[in-house]
Amino acid sequence: MPFAISHGARLYWRQDGAADKPALVLLTSIGTDLSLYDPVVPLLTPDFLVIRLDTRGHGASDAPAGDYSLDLLADDVLAVMDAAGVDKASLCGTSLGGMIAMTLAAKAPERVEALILACTSPAMDPSTWDQRLALIRAEGMGAIVEAVMGRFFSDAFRAQHPEVVETVRVGMRAQSVDGYAGCGAAIRDMALLERLPAIVAPALVVTGAKDLATPYDGHGERIVAAVTGARHVEIGGAHLPSLEAPTALAGAVRDFLREVRRGTAVREAKDTLFEAGLEIRRKVLGDAWVDKSLAKRTAFTADYQAMITRYAWNEIWGRPGLDHRTRRLLVLAICASLARWEEFRLHVRAGLEQGGFTQEELKEVLMQTAIYAGVPAANTAFTEAAEVIAELG
Numbered sequence: 001m002p003f004a005i006s007h008g009a010r011l012y013w014r015q016d017g018a019a020d021k022p023a024l025v026l027l028t029s030i031g032t033d034l035s036l037y038d039p040v041v042p043l044l045t046p047d048f049l050v051i052r053l054d055t056r057g058h059g060a061s062d063a064p065a066g067d068y069s070l071d072l073l074a075d076d077v078l079a080v081m082d083a084a085g086v087d088k089a090s091l092c093g094t095s096l097g098g099m100i101a102m103t104l105a106a107k108a109p110e111r112v113e114a115l116i117l118a119c120t121s122p123a124m125d126p127s128t129w130d131q132r133l134a135l136i137r138a139e140g141m142g143a144i145v146e147a148v149m150g151r152f153f154s155d156a157f158r159a160q161h162p163e164v165v166e167t168v169r170v171g172m173r174a175q176s177v178d179g180y181a182g183c184g185a186a187i188r189d190m191a192l193l194e195r196l197p198a199i200v201a202p203a204l205v206v207t208g209a210k211d212l213a214t215p216y217d218g219h220g221e222r223i224v225a226a227v228t229g230a231r232h233v234e235i236g237g238a239h240l241p242s243l244e245a246p247t248a249l250a251g252a253v254r255d256f257l258r259e260v261r262r263g264t265a266v267r268e269a270k271d272t273l274f275e276a277g278l279e280i281r282r283k284v285l286g287d288a289w290v291d292k293s294l295a296k297r298t299a300f301t302a303d304y305q306a307m308i309t310r311y312a313w314n315e316i317w318g319r320p321g322l323d324h325r326t327r328r329l330l331v332l333a334i335c336a337s338l339a340r341w342e343e344f345r346l347h348v349r350a351g352l353e354q355g356g357f358t359q360e361e362l363k364e365v366l367m368q369t370a371i372y373a374g375v376p377a378a379n380t381a382f383t384e385a386a387e388v389i390a391e392l393g
């Protein structure tokens with residue numbers, strides 16, 4: 001079914017590529033329909049299920065009269081994702097599409113894997129949009145088309161590819177005034193700067209070297225400054241890179257999303273190793289001690305704690321070659337030999353409490369330590385161990 005329903009409007013959408021690939025939703029600039037991405041879709045379908053829609057007010061989607069908002073347009077994207085059966089997707093938006101993508105990432109972070117924000121902005125001058133909307137209401141789309149073509153494409157591209165420019169020009173002339181004005185109001189009224197810090201998805205800001213509408217200075221740079229970890233790449237062309245620089249745009253999207261997926265896979269693997277290590281740590285040291293130690297973690301110590309849980313507790317204590325009793329006794333001997341008394345006391349306490357060894361076995365370890373590490377080491381070890389035994393009662 002090529003239409004999704006959102007807030008009473010029918011939205012035309014389509015998908016290309018295999019359903020088992022990660023989903024990538026492409027969102028368009030004002031004044032264009034989903035054919036904006038025709039040149040990049042074949043470059044992306046080997047890696048992604050590519051989903052596109054005609055933004056409300058454009059193409060084959062409904063164009064209800066009245067002002068739209070970025071939240072409404074973001075809901076439309078969610079309705080299309082629902083219709084496609086996609087829980088979570090990466091979003092690549094050009095201009096207005098980028099504004100919708102940022103809004104969606106701020107309001108439904110659980111649905112957004114990553115963002116590619118192409119030739120877009122978190123804030124535009126509202127008065128110029130008021131003037132533009134008044135003009136089209138008075139004179140029709142024709143009144144702004146040539147000025148928009150001048151911003152959409154570089155001079156060189158307009159000269160070399162008049163057929164591409166003509167296709168976009170014809171589409172825009174045929175565009176519903178209500179639809180354009182509705183989306184223009186969403187741009188005019190956007191208040192994205194305050195919402196950007198809520199974005200947690202990895203973000204790549206793509207700017208066009210010849211973009212006059214939303215250059216990096218004053219536009220892309222504001223996103224990079226406000227979205228944690230956002231990165232920037234400049235490619236050739238003006239405001240519509242999918243038409244003017246499709247290979248560069250598709251390459252940037254592919255490279256960035258591959259890196260994001262690699263990062264996600266590494267994080268998930270680390271989480272799995274952490275959980276496996278934590279289980280062993282609990283068995284060896286006991287829940288009470290481990291819970292206390294987890295509660296004491298700070299931003300300064302958490303990465304270190306996670307690293308030793310993955311490596312010491314999963315990688316080493318999880319090895320099959322020695323049982324836990326043997327490993328416990330080794331730790332006692334090593335810690336006593338190296339005078340690591342804090343760790344020594346911890347393992348004496350845990351071993352006796354958890355039934356990991358007997359007091360008799362502890363004594364034998366310390367006797368042997370006296371021979372191999374020296375009597376002074378064993379002297380202190382006996383004193384420290386005796387204190388722990390007394391505390392345990």
Ligand SMILES: O=C(O)CC1=CCC(=O)O1
Nearest residue numbers: 029030095096148151213
């Ligand atoms: O129409 C323009 O001038 C450029 C533009 C601004 C927002 C958008 O989607 O395109």
